[in-house]
Amino acid sequence: MLEGKTVVLGVTGSIAAYKIAGLASRLVKQHADVHVIMSKNATNFIHPTTFESLTGNKCMVDTFDRNFQFNIAHVSLASRADVMLVAPASANIIAKMAFGIADDMLSTTALAMTCPVIVSPAMNVNMFHNPVVQDNLIRLSRYGKIIIPPENGYLACGTTGDGKMPSEDVLFDYIVRQIACEKDLAGRKILVTAGPTREPLDPVRFLTNHSTGKMGYAIARQAMLRGAEVTLISGPTELTPPPFVRVVPVIRAADMFEAVKERWESQDIIIKAAAVADYTPVQTAEDKIKKKDSDMTLALERTRDILAWLGQHKKEHQVLCGFSMETRDVLENSAAKLEKKNADMIAANCLKENGAGFGTDTNHLSLISRNGLEDLPMLSKEAAADRLLDALKILLEDRKTGKGGDDQ
Secondary structure, three states: OOOOOEEEEEEOOOHHHHHHHHHHHHHHHOOOEEEEEEOOHHHHOOOHHHHHHHHOOOOEOOOOOOOOOOOOHHHHHHHHOOEEEEEEEOHHHHHHHHHOOOOOHHHHHHHHOOOOEEEEEOOOHHHHOOHHHHHHHHHHHHOOOEEOOOEEEEOOOOOEEEEEOOOHHHHHHHHHHHHOOOOOOOOOEEEEEEOEOOEEOOOOOEEOOOOOOHHHHHHHHHHHHOOOEEEEEEOOOOOOOOOOOEEEEOOOHHHHHHHHHHHHHHOOEEEEOOEOOOEEEOOOOOOOOOOOOOOOOOOEEEOOOHHHHHHHHOOOOOEEEEEEEEOOOHHHHHHHHHHHOOOOEEEEEEOOOOOOOOOOOEEOOEEEEOOEEEEOOOEEHHHHHHHHHHHHHHHHHHHHHOOOOOOO
16 A cells, blocks of 8 residues: 555654554554654664664764765655654654754754654643644644644543544554545545435334445545545444544435435436335334234335436536446446436446455445546456546546537
């Protein structure tokens, strides 16, 4: 994921410094070239040898290290870095960065950086809320630095409040967001629906399907990594929502329709990957339906067809993509759906194909549009999501230049 990327980690004097060892290891496992710079106080909490063993690079502390290979270490590293994370960021380093003070290796390198710089404050709650620290963070934000809000929790000083450094996962996500992908979808708004819906019969039972939401969540994550502003409307799943994505949880098909209807108009691309129920009970019992000796008949009614509604109402600049999971005649049924729903693309797959059904980590998509058929190989859902976004980006660019034809 991060092959060929250079990540600089700045570590200052905080008990949370030990957490950065796990982050450094994780980044290396993703094939990043990781360099760690420590303040002198940070070495009281974790030894530089730890980072050198994990990264394979010398851990720098002294600006004037005579045993180091670079002629001007801070300038050389700053020119190669793709991203810098200062974590834990003490009040001291925040003040230095805010006012351009460069009196050690860490502050000097931070000042020389031209790549994105992320700052994760970690300190006592009263220090964090001190107006001086808050003003310095505002100043850093004004200079384009990315500030990770600290978490509220139990602190090393024995108090509880804001000032706790976020988990390794959060820090990792901030780094990946900056450097994992080219930001070719920056400025675009993308709406994705994902997961199943649940149509309640009574307080105990509901009608649903086997969708896990994995494909829709992968699309939302990849679109976010490529710079898009993403809204994910999700039915009930067991998945962790992608970071930096606006998530709208829904339960029923009617809920999803209303959520889409409320947000569709401002979107550039709409991808309807959710497996929405086609039918819902006419009535939902207020109490549990008791078992009887006789058979039971359920009265069902059609739900609103979200894709068809979007196809009827979409704007000239918008690109609409639906999904089609079939068990037979995949291409024929999906091509018919493209026309019937007035979509711009249908991503079709076959439930009976190994690796392409519900709950898998892979998928085999056939992308059907009025430009023809693009049959993708079996890919991870993340890779399939990227290929789908590539195709939709082309359709969007054609639409902007007038090459896409009329859809209304």
